Amino acid sequence: MIPTIDQEQEKLWASVETLSTINTEQAEAVLKTTVERSLSQLGFTTPAISSLSLKIADPQSVLDLHQIERKIKHQLKNKDRELAYELLIDYLSKLSEMTDKDPSVIHKKLIASLMANSAKNSLRASLVNRPIRHQKTENSFYSPSEAAEKIGLSDQTIRRMCEKGKFAGAYKTNGGHWRIPKANFITTDQQDKRAKAFFDRIDVKNHKAGNVDEFDL
Incomplete structure (x- = not known):
């Protein structure tokens, strides 16, 4: 059985993937929340993402990002953090391509943000008392x-x-x-409220349509 947290994250991705074929603007709004939760659950923090405006030019890009997250989780469960970090670089690279800026510049900023935040976490741990x-x-x-x-x-x-x-x-x-x-x-409280409204509407539609196995990919 998939743990509850993983189930909720899978539902978030399913929502983004569905919206990306129906309403790109709504999908992009939900994507940012999904990415934030994704990185938080994986134990990685890159504050630079807060300033990004994510774009979905191709629904396949969302599927690719989702698959990379799954691979990272798998490697972390196998305690292979080195490979997990390599996959994280791929994850950030894919995110960089989903902006209207120069992907190479954005990728460098995300990596620098990840490294800087890791250093800050180490420093905070040493000063915790x-x-x-x-x-x-x-x-x-x-x-x-x-x-x-x-x-x-x-x-x-x-x-x-x-x-x-x-x-x-x-x-x-x-x-x-x-x-x-x-x-x-x-994300801000208002962004969370908008995302929740999207999810609630999707849940209502899914309930009316009957149970669908969204995770048999």
């Missing part, structure tokens, strides 16, 4: 449950990630509750 001052503006933070819903992980996983310093600027309140800066995430 050093007190940090936070400007606590309620609207600029997520609770663990809100972050979990946003990227498709469990509350417990999000809290463990906080403990390990995976989120820049995350801190505990006096009551012992984690608060995570929204700046750690690529």
Whole structure:
């Protein structure tokens, strides 16, 4: 049986793939959320993606990107991180081709962003016990449950990630509750709401049409 998180990610990809043949603009909006969740679940973070405007010139490009993600997951499960990183380069290369900019320039920026963020994570881990001052503006933070819903992980996983310093600027309140800066995430609340509206409509259509095995590729 496919784990719940993987099932949800497969549904996201299926939604993008379906929309890419019906309404490209909607598909592009959902694609960005799908890519964010994809990289987060794989354990890779490239903040530069937040500034990209992804374009779907050919539905096949979405299928290719999806297949690369599956291969990365397979190699990570086999504990072959070296091959997983090689596939990640292919993943970022494919993303670079799905923009209206020079693919070679965008690819370099994504790789640099990945490397820089990895270095920052290492530094944060070494400073995890050093007190940090936070400007606590309620609207600029997520609770663990809100972050979990946003990227498709469990509350417990999000809290463990906080403990390990995976989120820049995350801190505990006096009551012992984690608060995570929204700046750690690529998509905005409004983008998430629009994506959810797309998924809800697709679920309704699928329900009316009957059960379809979307994953028998």
